[in-house]
Amino acid sequence: MFFNNTDKRYNRFSDHLRNLYGVKVYKVTLDAGFTCPNRDGTISNEGCIFCDNGGSFSQLYPHDISIKDQLDLGIQLSKDKYKAQKFLAYFQAYSNTYKPVNELREIYDQALSHEDVIGMNIGTRPDCVDNEKLDLIGDYTKKHYVWLEYGLQSIHEKSLKFINRGHSFETFCHALKETQKRNINVCAHVILGLPNETKKDMLETAKVLGDLGVNGVKIHLLCVLNNTRLVKLYYQGKVPMMEEDEYVETACDFLELLPPYVTIHRLAGNGLKPNMLAPGWLSKKFVVLNKIDKLLEERNSYQGSKIISNI
Numbered sequence: 001m002f003f004n005n006t007d008k009r010y011n012r013f014s015d016h017l018r019n020l021y022g023v024k025v026y027k028v029t030l031d032a033g034f035t036c037p038n039r040d041g042t043i044s045n046e047g048c049i050f051c052d053n054g055g056s057f058s059q060l061y062p063h064d065i066s067i068k069d070q071l072d073l074g075i076q077l078s079k080d081k082y083k084a085q086k087f088l089a090y091f092q093a094y095s096n097t098y099k100p101v102n103e104l105r106e107i108y109d110q111a112l113s114h115e116d117v118i119g120m121n122i123g124t125r126p127d128c129v130d131n132e133k134l135d136l137i138g139d140y141t142k143k144h145y146v147w148l149e150y151g152l153q154s155i156h157e158k159s160l161k162f163i164n165r166g167h168s169f170e171t172f173c174h175a176l177k178e179t180q181k182r183n184i185n186v187c188a189h190v191i192l193g194l195p196n197e198t199k200k201d202m203l204e205t206a207k208v209l210g211d212l213g214v215n216g217v218k219i220h221l222l223c224v225l226n227n228t229r230l231v232k233l234y235y236q237g238k239v240p241m242m243e244e245d246e247y248v249e250t251a252c253d254f255l256e257l258l259p260p261y262v263t264i265h266r267l268a269g270n271g272l273k274p275n276m277l278a279p280g281w282l283s284k285k286f287v288v289l290n291k292i293d294k295l296l297e298e299r300n301s302y303q304g305s306k307i308i309s310n311i
């Protein structure tokens with residue numbers, strides 16, 4: 001089975017967008033000056049063990065400028081480089097619902113008033129939303145294409161504790177339910193290769209997310225970025241890195257357990273090369289993605305094939 005009129009055996013978000021809008025749609029990453037309760041001392045001041053000083057921001061161009069200037073810059077770059085024609089404002093750095101509702105409205109309005117922007121993706125923590133904020137975001141869905149991206153990383157409490165997430169899986173489930181009530185698309189971020197997780201544990205995360213009805217999944221591999229607490233644990237030998245083939249196999253198994261309608265927002269990669277310490281093989285991201293395509297082809301399987309064959 002192929003997706004979005006391509007030769008991909010999984011439902012890649014970029015292809016889904018092209019199908020939806022008929023042109024290349026690109027996410028422009030933004031730093032809107034948020035912080036995070038897991039860094040500012042409200043929950044902890046240490047942050048998640050994999051998070052660097054940028055709050056998981058992945059853009060190299062300047063981000064201490066206005067939202068409009070960031071959008072102008074990002075849009076021009078992606079028009080030149082990717083021939084993109086429509087754009088999603090991606091609030092990526094830190095927790096992008098972690099301000100009072102009136103301030104959130106101002107921030108989101110700034111992005112959505114840009115003539116080239118058709119919608120937004122808001123990255124946040126599941127404990128940083130409430131009914132009022134979700135009502136606000138839900139309202140935007142009437143005129144715009146809107147996603148909430150919740151950092152979850154794993155459904156297993158032992159892992160959430162190890163990475164110092166500072167919230168439980170139950171908190172995620174509650175936020176998800178409230179978000180779904182308002183017809184907002186939800187993307188869950190997960191990390192494969194967390195220490196103490198077996199392959200069975202990782203695949204359980206796929207099954208559960210499918211059962212919960214998330215609309216999208218962003219799959220990361222655990223990697224060590226400079227200036228994170230993971231660095232010390234890595235050098236102490238307490239955090240073994242997944243090998244490339246192991247990751248490729250696990251990612252394919254993971255995809256086979258996700259329902260076909262779930263869009264895949266990312267399948268490998270976390271962090272920009274200059275900032276990444278390990279694993280080295282991840283710097284060749286396209287090699288990894290090609291290996292995933294190849295293995296799905298060899299297996300003659302596709303996203304959701306294990307669910308569908310069990311019905």
Ligand code: SF4
Nearest residue numbers: 036047048051055094
């Ligand atoms: S919740 Fe996000 S921004 Fe906050 S510490 Fe964790 S990864 Fe970093």
